[in-house]
Amino acid sequence: MKAARKSVARIDQRITTFFRVTYVPVARIALFVVFFWFGFIKFTGMSPADDIARLLTEKTVGAEWFDVLFKLTALLECVIGVLFLVPKAVRIVIPLLFFHMAVVSAPLLLVPEATWQSFMVPTLEGQYIIKNVAIVALAFGIAAHTRPLKEQAPAQ
Numbered sequence: 001m002k003a004a005r006k007s008v009a010r011i012d013q014r015i016t017t018f019f020r021v022t023y024v025p026v027a028r029i030a031l032f033v034v035f036f037w038f039g040f041i042k043f044t045g046m047s048p049a050d051d052i053a054r055l056l057t058e059k060t061v062g063a064e065w066f067d068v069l070f071k072l073t074a075l076l077e078c079v080i081g082v083l084f085l086v087p088k089a090v091r092i093v094i095p096l097l098f099f100h101m102a103v104v105s106a107p108l109l110l111v112p113e114a115t116w117q118s119f120m121v122p123t124l125e126g127q128y129i130i131k132n133v134a135i136v137a138l139a140f141g142i143a144a145h146t147r148p149l150k151e152q153a154p155a156q
Contacts, residue, residue, distance in 0.1 A: 024145050029085070042074030057069055073100075080097055090146045
């Protein structure tokens with residue numbers, strides 16, 4: 001029984017070490033795929049987010065701004081995706097991600113007729129937005145594995 005526990009412990013150690021070593025690169029690639037892909041389909045005019053983004057734009061800054069803002073959102077998503085692949089860009093990409101998340105989550109409050117079926121029951125579009133919590137958590141993990149900035153010695 002003791003030998004079996006040791007074997008299980010060794011296997012567990014290998015598995016957890018594997019995940020610890022591969023987490024950040026896998027997370028970076030996953031975020032790149034999601035952001036770049038979603039940004040790209042916005043550029044091509046095939047995004048299912050078009051309707052809800054149009055509603056949000058109409059309710060906030062005006063319909064005449066939709067095309068420009070939707071393309072800027074697409075560009076921002078592609079840039080965020082690429083920056084997640086660059087380890088030294090974490091301090092740049094995390095604030096961009098938070099800004100983006102605030103904008104794309106706004107329909108939950110500003111366009112509730114499109115995001116909620118009833119109290120605490122999101123529409124498919126609402127679910128699409130709420131899943132961003134997982135994206136933020138993934139980004140937190142990457143940020144948590146970022147080395148602190150080195151303090152510079154005072155100039156002499």
